[in-house]
Amino acid sequence: MKYLTIVTSSGPQAWHALVPDLTCIANAKSRERLIELARESIAVALEDGPRPPQAASLDDLAPDVRADVPADAELLLLEPAPMNPVSAEIERALERAGVSQAELARRIGSSPAGVNRLVNPFYWGHSLDLLRRVAAALNADLQVQLTGRAS
Incomplete structure (x- = not known):
């Protein structure tokens, strides 16, 4: 649209x-x-x-x-800009864990601005290593899935 x-x-x-x-x-x-x-x-x-x-x-x-x-x-x-579902998932994981962005930054050794970037829906630079650290800091499991597209 x-x-x-x-x-x-x-x-x-x-x-x-x-x-x-x-x-x-x-x-x-x-x-x-x-x-x-x-x-x-x-x-x-x-x-x-x-x-x-x-x-x-x-x-x-x-x-x-x-x-x-x-x-x-x-x-x-x-058209609307594409939004990164990984950022939205990190935001939801923070809410589920009851952890603030500032606390996550402390736990993963980052700055609050760095964590804010991770939850920005227009940021696309998440590394797998960083996602592993976020998951560990939130006591969560990380799952990566690639699915086939309908042809």
């Missing part, structure tokens, strides 16, 4: 995005980073379940919203 995203700039390092269907707003210093953040915002807004897009163009927006869109705005149709 792709969502209408309105992109504007108020200077060379001031980019803004609005996804009207999901009330997502993002700001960044570059257009590329803005698009990345807008896609992440869309993914987070859809975490509780799918919400089909309603707007595919400016004509689909309410007149008051349409009136506020600058004439030089760029209109994009963006």
